[in-house]
Each structure stands twice: as structure tokens, then as C-alpha cells.
Amino acid sequence: MSGQNKSSRIDDWLLGKIYRAAGQPSVRLRFRNSAEVSPKDTLPVANIVIPDRKTLLRLLLDPEAEFGDAYSKGRITLEGDLVSALEILYRSMSEVEHHRWYVKLVSKCMEYVQRNSLRGSRRNIQRHYDLNTDFYRLWLGPQLVYTCAYFPSPGATLEQAQVAKLDYVCRKVQLHPGERVVDAGCGWGALALHMAKNYGVTVRAFNISREQILVARGRAKELGLSHRVE
Template sequence: MAHQGASRLVDELATTLLGAPLPLSVRCWDGSESVVDGAPTLVVRNRRALRRLVHAPGELGLARAYVSGDLDVEGDLYAALSFPDDLPSRPALRLDRRTLVHLAGPLLRLGVLGPPPAPPPEEARLRGLHHSLRRDRSAISHHYDVGNDFYRLLLGPSLVYSCAYFPGPGATLEEAQEAKLDLVCRKLGLEPGMRLLDVGCGWGSLALHAAARYDVSVVGVTISAAQAELARRRIADAGLADRVEIRLQDYREVADGPFDAIASVGMAEHVGHAQLPAYASRLHALLAPGGRLLNHAIARGPAAGPDRPDPGSFLSRYVFPDGELQPLATHVGVLEEAGLEVVDVESLRRHYALTCRAWVRNLEEHWEEAVRASSPGRARVWRLYLAGSALAFERHRVGVNQVLAVRPGGEDRLPLRRPEWSRSG
């Protein structure tokens, strides 16, 4: 085993960042390597990978190196992402000045020191007031307007970009996504002639399902131009243009209520903690008395208090700029404070872990096509993000919940006993 040159420096840096030896094999651009039997291999392709880490110590530097292709992983990506959980304490991933001074000699000898490399073009740089209409449109465009062809490969024919609902361990992703769409419609109690508002309607899959299967009229709103364009085409192709309207519109701009039911699936994460009360109040105002709201959102644990996104995190810079996750109690609280009655809560955490793993398989099976449909960096962002998300759901770091609420007044159509939502019909 060779263990000199760049690989030795990588191990020293890793030990400093992690507080423990790196439990991965390492192979560097100069041919040096260190081997850990049975472990995935961290491939450091050039000096620029380490230079990124020197100038942005921690998660941001690692993210830039991976997205740019300067850093790679060979072998089981899930295992490579899992090892920090097995360390005595979760590392802070920070290099202090004293450590950098100590390593200055090796860094100089290997030609690592130099000006900071430009960030990959996939990195978001938003401007303006947080969660203003203009900035939110930019944030949503960064995530969703990356190419409908890319999302077709990633999500499959359903084009549903939220947690699926697996009827059993052998169910396909498509079966599970159809089951989730039907679950939402049943919880909302949709009946022919009703009017449904789909907030954050994506590529129109829920609107299509509700109109075709439940004979309702649907208004779907999104602030992604790419989503709106494809959703309208899908609806026209299905012959449902007379029952489904897709608008390029923020939910705050909807003014033609009331609606008999409102679905918000995978959208509340974009709202921001400070805006959640206004979000809940707006949906309450748009809902008819007796109408139902289903709020489906990812949630994090309550221990750390309100989320304040780290501007230097991988998720903030590359995946969901300005996205904020809140505890389940926060979602329930703001709905109740807005005057809604919460009548049912269901956790889908295990289902989202399965969903993310299925999306990673889709991406890996269509890798070259996905790269052509977006960019190498964008495909790497999504592979890292979804694999990490699968582990986060599996290890209880985050969850996802469907909260069903009713606006008091009007006809009370809820059954006296809790229905078995998982059963159709």
C-alpha cells in the first residue's frame, strides 16, 4: 500500500475535519493511495479539489469539489455518505487557521495553494428580500427549471416529485406514485363537481388524476415556467383542458376562491418559517367552509428550534436555495392558528426513503441521458442530494407528514371513525 504524497495529506485533512481517521480508501491524482479493505474509494482527481476545501473548509468546499467532478466516489455511494453517522460525534467539518498553518508545507509542496477556484455554474446565487415573490421565483426556477427531459428520466412516467406511497415492498415507483395521488384525493374527499386548488402543482400529475378519476375541476398553480408549460401540454393531451387550468402564479396571488379542497404537496418547504402563518391564513381564506386542506411536507426534528438555512450548505447552494424545514408541530400549529381544525396526521417517512432510492436508481440507469439533458454537474447534484436524502429519512433525521385539516362551518362530511386511507374505494 502506497501512502505518501497527496493521499497522506488527504488523510491528515480528513482526520482534522472528522476527528477520526477517514474510513474510506483514497486515490489521488499523483498515483498515491491509501486502502481500507471493503470501503468505497474517494477519488481526488486534481489539486483543485483540495484547493476548494482550503478556501471553503467544510461542506461547501466538499460540495463544490464533488459537483465539479474534481472529487468522486467509486463504490457504494450510500456507504460513503453513511460513515459520519458511525463516528463518536457528528463532525462539524471545519478547518481552523492553526491546522492550515500546520499543513502549509505539504500544501505548498503539492501545489495545492493558489487562488480560489470559481464555483461550479450549478451553484445558486439569489438576490433580493428573502421569500419575496421575485426571489421565490428565482429559487424555484433554480431547482425546477433544469429541463423537463431531465425530470422525466429522474422521476419516471408519473412525473411526481414528492414522496410516493408504497402499497407493499414489491410495488414499483409508478404504482406507489399512483397510490399517493389517490391517497391525497381520498383524504380530501373529492366528489364530482368539486373545485380543487393544487398549490405547487408541479407537472400536473395530481390535477390530472383528480380530474380524470374524481371528475372535479382543478386549478393548479406553480411559479416554475418549465413545469407550467409541460403540465398544460399533458392536460391537453389527456383531453382535460375543460376541467384543469394550470397557472404560472404564486399561491399568494390566487384570488378566485372559494375551493372545496386544497392540496399542498411538497410546497410548504419553500415558504419559510416567517411566512408560514401567512401561508396558512391564505389557504384558510381560499377554502370553503367545510372544505379540506391536505398539507404534505418534509419535517425535521424540533430540537434545534426554527430552521435557519446555512448559506454555505450543499442544500442551500445547490438544491433548495431558501428552503426551510420545520418540525411537524410547527406545521400543525400554524394551521390551527389560522382557524383550521387538524383532523388527521400520517407519517410517510419510510415511504420517502424508498422513493429517494428509486429516483437514484432511475438517475444511475439513465446517467448519460441525464447528463445530456442537463449538465454533468447538475446530474451529480441530484445523485448526491437524493442518496443523502434517502439516508436522512432512513436514519430518522427528517420525516415527511400529511396533515389533513378542515375549515369549520358548512357541511361536516368527515366520517365518525378514522377511515383506512390506504385502502382505495
């Protein structure tokens, strides 16, 4: 067997393993121009082109994480509708994940390592939230709200939608001036400050992230709300 034929058989085997690991979705996987695998009973929604064996091997080890990383760095090309392909891949991989013993084992190990005990919760929070706040401002906007926004109209901006969400929450809990509110896990203080400023309540906010508490206190001082938000 020539070296080229042996290499081609390896490529075919790797593609097949990746395709099965992804749950055999309705997409065509293609490695360079030498190997491909596609669904048997339906037309593929998209073609996913993998240019090198390094990416191929990484996809085999962790298809879910590597696909997004490789696509964002241009190491994978997708021909066709991206949204439809992602929906199909997500559904297909989700169905397969439940049946893999090693996925369950890794999941259990990660649950143990990252368990939310008193000490573990503080460690997890520090790793995730105690980063430079400027990083979060790049994609969360000036309100620094981590949860989903509420768009009252199609033309609303993200900033307007975040304020609308804060106001929606306040109306839902029927706040009245003079009431006292506890905000557990207050983040950077957006909701606490909104409640105090617009609904006349006093808020006691809690958080175990040092960075977020410092930012929240600074924002309260800037807005003249330090006496209403603790």
C-alpha cells in the same frame, strides 16, 4: 529534505485535514499508495482511495460536494460496503458542519442570495424548473411527480408507486365529486389531473414556473380535462 519526502508530508497533511473536516469517520482514507489515515479505536468500514492530488485538494475545499462528484466520475475508489460508508460519512460530516464558522457564514450568504422574496422565488423557480421537461422525464417518469412515491407492494414499479401516492393523497383529503380544489404549486399538473380525472372534482392549479404550466395545460388538453383543470 528530499522532494519525495516533502511531497509525502504534504499528502499526509492534506489527508489529515480532509479526515478531520469529515468528522473523523470510521473509514480509511488512502492517497495512492503513499499516505493513509484511519480511525484509531475501531476497524474501518471501508477504504476510500484517492488517486491524484487535484481530487485531494477539491475534497479539502468541499468534501461533501466533491466526494459524490469524484465517485460518480471514477476519480475515487471505494473498497467495502458503499451504503454503510455513506451513512457513516453523512452522520460524521453533519455533526462537524454545525461547528464550522465558515460553513455558517457561507450558509447565511446563500440564504441571502437565494432568499425567497417575490422576485427571488420566481428567479429560483426558473433556474430549477424552467428547464427542458425531457430532462425531468428521464428520471421522474411519465407522471412527472417530484415528491416521494408510495409503494403499496415490493413489486410495484416507480410509475405504479407514483400513481398510488396520488391516489393516497386524494383519499386522505376525502375528495367528493363536484368539489372545487386549489392546488398551490402544482408542478407539471400530475395531482390536479389525477383528482379531476378520478374523483370528479374541479381544480384550479397555480404555479410560477412557466415551463411547468405549459406542460400541465398540454396534458390537460390531451386528457380532455381542460374544462375541469384550470
